[in-house]
Amino acid sequence: MQNLLFDFIAKYVSLNDDEKNAILSLDLFHSVKKGTILLKEGQTSKNSYFVLKGCIRTYYILDCEEKTTAFHTEMEALTPPCVINQTPSEYYISCIEDCILLVSNSDMEVEVNNKFPKFEIMCRKLSEELLAKQRIDFDAFKTSSPEQRYLNLLEKRPDLIQRVPQHQLASYLGIKPQSLSRLRARIFEKKT
Amino acid sequence: MQNLLFDFIAKYVSLNDDEKNAILSLDLFHSVKKGTILLKEGQTSKNSYFVLKGCIRTYYILDCEEKTTAFHTEMEALTPPCVINQTPSEYYISCIEDCILLVSNSDMEVEVNNKFPKFEIMCRKLSEELLAKQRIDFDAFKTSSPEQRYLNLLEKRPDLIQRVPQHQLASYLGIKPQSLSRLRARIFEKKT
DNA sequence: AAAAGCCCTTCACTTAAGTTAAAAAACGCA
DNA sequence: TGCGTTTTTTAACTTAAGTGAAGGGCTTTT
Structure with missing residues (x-):
């Protein structure tokens, strides 16, 4: 240490x-x-x-x-x-x-x-x-939308998405937990 | 100086x-x-x-x-x-x-x-x-909405709203010029 | 084991921002 | 002053976030 x-x-x-x-x-x-x-x-x-x-x-x-x-x-x-x-x-x-x-x-x-x-x-x-x-x-x-912010976080600090509860991430991204959940579903849709 | x-x-x-x-x-x-x-x-x-x-x-x-x-x-x-x-x-x-x-x-x-x-x-x-x-x-x-951000700016840095073109203020507030214009109209409505 | 609480997701509906286009107003400069 | 450009406003339509409610999956509590 x-x-x-x-x-x-x-x-x-x-x-x-x-x-x-x-x-x-x-x-x-x-x-x-x-x-x-x-x-x-x-x-x-x-x-x-x-x-x-x-x-x-x-x-x-x-x-x-x-x-x-x-x-x-x-x-x-x-x-x-x-x-x-x-x-x-x-x-x-x-x-x-x-x-x-x-x-x-x-x-x-x-x-x-x-x-x-x-x-x-x-x-x-x-x-x-x-x-x-x-x-x-x-x-x-x-300069970016909630979705871009999430994708950016996924790229720059993927560890956070793993270790932090999603409702805390949501306000960190400036949105409501429901919106983050929906946004994630939307991104997942796009990928497939 | x-x-x-x-x-x-x-x-x-x-x-x-x-x-x-x-x-x-x-x-x-x-x-x-x-x-x-x-x-x-x-x-x-x-x-x-x-x-x-x-x-x-x-x-x-x-x-x-x-x-x-x-x-x-x-x-x-x-x-x-x-x-x-x-x-x-x-x-x-x-x-x-x-x-x-x-x-x-x-x-x-x-x-x-x-x-x-x-x-x-x-x-x-x-x-x-x-x-x-x-x-x-x-x-x-x-932690605030575009409208709150604008009102906050109006309170904290009223000079900026006077001296800066509105389309520049808009992106400073994280929105499009049209949205700022609309938002201002909305606030004005409420006041009356 | 049942109850309670918390977290995440989903849905239907509302609200506000993005988009595209056009008109009106303001400004800059000749 | 007047012309052309830039800026702001307005409008109709689209898209996405907010809201309220409900359900499911966990974990914790009793």
């Missing part, structure tokens, strides 16, 4: 043993059971998450309905907007599988960044990269 | 005169005429933009159709994904008004960041903030 982390970091900056030990001394690793809610609407939090194993989901509850907007799986980071803006969270985060997560808080990050400017660089690079990636996803969502 | 920039920067880090002069010596300020295309599909670029005055638009051309995905107005920054990923651009950027822009390139940024770690910190904070903001926008888009 530690190597997974260090391999990930190595894509952005190279660490010496001192720096690696500094990270390990922070006690970031946590095992979390499926179903655990990491963040609730209205809560304030300073925690960021990095998924080493498993899958976490962010969702809103609007009009008594869950609206899933993101899934984060292996090697993906998540800093909720409420942490950045220091506001109460508008959404929930829960584990939809047993997970191994890195949990860091922003006070800790400030401290580490001061001590090791390298981390500051890594955070910048990672944020810039995530911003670009999210921009591309957003654009793809805007 | 310079003060607009320094006021913006002051929200993230505080600069001394040396640092301010270092920025000014970079010759970042550019006046750009309406209609100018800043980036084309297929091009590689190292340029980031910051809008001091005016409005720039990012759009794709898919199936011979323009799909507008973003507008950037006063005090908004834009680093295209192609700059981050070092890949050919998938989209176009053009000025839809006469603009005053800051144009920086990534080589320059690397240099400045090395010289003044403060800039590194500013870039990180700005990226994190933009990431959170974009996340919220994306989520709002996913």
Whole structure:
């Protein structure tokens, strides 16, 4: 698990043993059971998450309905907007599988960044990269139909379709579960 | 104009005169005429933009159709994904008004960041903030209907509805111009 | 083992967006 | 000002998503 982390970091900056030990001394690793809610609407939090194993989901509850907007799986980071803006969270985060997560808080990050400017660089690079990636996803969502979005997901993240309940996938695609079911049937028809 | 920039920067880090002069010596300020295309599909670029005055638009051309995905107005920054990923651009950027822009390139940024770690910190904070903001926008888009999106835009960025042609707004909202026109008529009906 | 709950699918119906076409309005420039 | 182009609106029709309801297959609970 530690190597997974260090391999990930190595894509952005190279660490010496001192720096690696500094990270390990922070006690970031946590095992979390499926179903655990990491963040609730209205809560304030300073925690960021990095998924080493498993899958976490962010969702809103609007009009008594869950609206899933993101899934984060292996090697993906998540800093909720409420942490950045220091506001109460508008959404929930829960584990939809047993997970191994890195949990860091922003006070800790400030401290580490001061001590090791390298981390500051890594955070910048990672944020810039995530911003670009999210921009591309957003654009793809805007410019395509629900059916195209599903086909795109099938191509880009086939694992999600396997490991995530369909009604959660539906709102992730911006539609109702019934529509996803129908849409899948339609695609299946076309193939035959 | 310079003060607009320094006021913006002051929200993230505080600069001394040396640092301010270092920025000014970079010759970042550019006046750009309406209609100018800043980036084309297929091009590689190292340029980031910051809008001091005016409005720039990012759009794709898919199936011979323009799909507008973003507008950037006063005090908004834009680093295209192609700059981050070092890949050919998938989209176009053009000025839809006469603009005053800051144009920086990534080589320059690397240099400045090395010289003044403060800039590194500013870039990180700005990226994190933009990431959170974009996340919220994306989520709002996913969880709402075209009509709700339009009403939301009317509330949050009424200026855009005034200064941007409607067919560009339409694809920004994820629909066709005819649908936007109809939707507006529908809203107007309801009000009366 | 029966009951309850949840999830997915299906169906009939409603609503709204896409499409195609044409007219009306606004704009740009000579 | 006037002509030509672009943009917006309107309309009729098609397609697909939303809605409400019902059924079937699982799993969990009692």
